[in-house]
Amino acid sequence: MPADTTLTEEHREVRRRVRHLAETVIAPAAAVVDRDAAFPRAAHEALVAEGLYVPHLPVALGGLGADALTSCLVIEEVARACASASLTPNVTRLVSLPLLAAAQPDLAERCLRPAATDGAILAFALSEEDAGSDAAAIRTRAVRDADEYVVTGSKRWITNAGVADHYLVAAVTEPETRAISLFVVDRDTEGLSFGPCEDKLGVRGSPTRSVFFDEVRVPAEQRVGAEGEGYRLALEALDHSRVTIAAQAVGLAQGALDYAAGYVCSRRQFGQAVGAFQGVRFMLAEMAMRLEAARQLTYAAAARSEARSSDLRFFSAAAKCFASDVAMRVTVDAVQLLGGHGYTRGSPVERMLRDAKVTQIYEGTNEILRGVLAKQVLAEVG
Template sequence: MSLENIFTLPSEYNDLRDSLRSLSENEIAPFAREVDEDHRYPQEAHDALVKSGLFAAHVPSEFGGDGADALATCIIIEEVARVCGASSLIPAVNKLGSLPLILGGSKEQKERWLRPLAQGKGFSYCLSESESGSDAASLKTKAERKGDSWVINGSKKWISNAGVSEFYTVIAQTDPSLGSRGITAFIVEKSDPGVSFGAPEKKMGFRGSPTREVYFDNVTIGDDRRISEVGKGFALAMDTLDHTRITIAAQALGLAQGALDAAKKYSHERKQFGKEIFDFQGVQFMLADMAIAVETARQITYAAAAKSERGDKDLKFFSAASKTYATDVAMKVTTDAVQVLGGYGYVSDYPVERMMRDAKLTQIYEGTNQIQRIVIARNLP
């Protein structure tokens, strides 16, 4: 058996990375610090991604998207996160919000919402609530059927890009007596009467990505907004996360790579005792361990992305494992990068303190790493 190309990415993925590297460094990185410090949405990144067709590259070509597969989508998110974590949430959230539609919607529904998504109208995912986080099945937002319509009441918490996105996948309880088997998925639009938003959360990291509560006050929508079978919404929500947790692994990978790049560069610029600090064994060991961890995270993330694209039976294990490992690596590598930069690492003149703050959230959202370890254990190969 030939081993040729088994561990080499096809050239189109490397070409994609090169183009993303250029776009990210030239059109996104210059605004990353300002976006973080001003807590403002990265409109420059939004516009650049729309212009390049990468705002929602995962959208199938028949609906106006680029048709990017799971690995290509991960590379897009990774490269943007390498320079700006908040900006990387744009393609990541768009995939998360729209994947239930892609998995469960009709062709007419996909045409209705995926085409404008590809053109720049964002898509958010509404699952979590104030008292329903890891225990997602305990959600309280209700959708009551009235004739040919549904009336939604309740609220969703911690919704990324809320208020900016035009479309929202809302997971709501339609029959409380059935528990998780009474949950259904719907599409709600920002312009629907009764939809409103809370104030942006004041967060430790990802400050440029607005996180807000979404309120539904007698939001009345037609049955054409329902994208799952009645009672199948929870299963659809969980299937979605099996695919999209890998995008969080990619985001964490990008943060870790960006921090490693900054630490390596600084170690050659900073001189103490008459030589570069890179020449000290203690620093070399730190950089070596960081590089090993980043490359290992990349391998499991890309493997999980390939399994997502194929729909492999062990996807649930690899999805949870890649998210857990890559985000733990991001937290460790960004912390070590701050240490390599010393006092400069602790101030916002350099990006590593921002990357460290961003990395923390990757261990929490789309399922905490503690929950992921339960998923991993229950799905051991």
């Protein structure tokens, strides 16, 4: 990988630390995590022990107060070894953003400090069967009853469901206007239950389940922000979180490129290394060019996330869309370079190809994000 002059020495040290964890703890377990659809517990515990699970949290909450680029570097390096292991810190970070922005201090303290100190896991319960890309169409209701809300409904495709300690739930609080509010629901709350784990194509070690709310009573102080602010808070959090999804895609692509490059150097055909053939070399060059472009766009988006720039929505959508498309192309090419070896279960690039696909889908499908980007472009000339 080319040296990145945009990184400070602190950033490079974080990369070195995470890469060491990835190579010694995370990568050796990646195949089993995928095969058995097992939660990547060792990876999770290693990140927590190193203080790198939620580095963005303020020092006052037990975090490092690190910038958005640091979070990207952590996710990138973990995903390079195991995409499943990179999703738990990714989603916990996503949920933390509305809590930091709008939750009551006591609620933020109760949910976020344990994430920094003990590795508490968070989940974002937004999507529903008929409200995926159209998040405003959610039907889960929260009805005020004195100093509580009664939440009824269900969520679908929720990452970390079943292992999370706290769930950030989007629910309609004003049916006539479709106003949405956010609530924290604790894991042990009566009436909260889960469906079976989805049998997924990729990121199989990251649990994805339906979540059901059967008249779940939530104290009013566990509402995040004012009534009706939930949709705005969710969209703003996703603008920041898409940057780390882009970093996940970059890490996946880097892992596939690394493995494919090593393979073509050791594999011999027609009396020479496969990597000596011009066609193979051109494929590697194309993979590396696209990957580096995705990395730099992701880092540029991270800078805008940190600065809360007015053009963050454009850059985060562009980075996530471009990087995930690159991850798919690079992993497909990596499988091609390995030939039959790449196509068989147990090959790292076969797993990476399956893992890469979902980066084009979650936190905004790439088709939706292209619409977001076009809207931004047209607004500037309209």
